[in-house]
Amino acid sequence: MNEIVVGVDGSEESRAALAWAVEEGRLRQTPVLAIHAWEVPMVPAPTGLVPPSVEVVGDLTELREDAASLVETMVREIAGDAADVEIRPLTVEDKPVNALLDAAERNDAQMIVVGSRGHGGFVSLLIGSTSDQVARHATCPVVIHRHRRG
Secondary structure, three states, X not given: OOOEEEEOOOOHHHHHHHXXXXXXXXHHOOOEEEEEEEOOOOEEEOOEEEOOOHHHHOOOHHHHHHHHHHHHHHXXXXXXXXXXXXXXXXXXXXXXXXXXXXXXXXXXXXEXXXXXXXXXXXXXXXXXXXXXXXXXXXXXOEEEEEOOOO
8 A cells, every 4th residue: 555654652752753744645645554552451470471361451442442542533633634645543452563564564655654752771771662673673664753842
């Protein structure tokens, strides 16, 4: 489909990345695929982090609905009624890096756009960086959009 794939997570950085991707989609006359990836939260156990029991999580319907609402709201707020560019919101139950890379490969993406919180240094080593992992493993160009606050 040759889309622009952009990751959104509700942060200001991802809002700025989405706005950039939408404008780039307008310029290139290319559809934009806005992806929000989510996972079932892990819980600590003596053996490490494990998926929670059904009793703890309950029905995943609410988590799925919240994730879909987040990406749909962001697309509506950022793009409005943009008739000049097609924007598809997508919610995926997966790690963000996997969701972005898979979508880009599956859709023969022109590029992947991600925001950057700019943790850098030691924090990035501990928690990993979605933008870093996407840049290392993507088979298409990657734009890491740095949002300036204020």
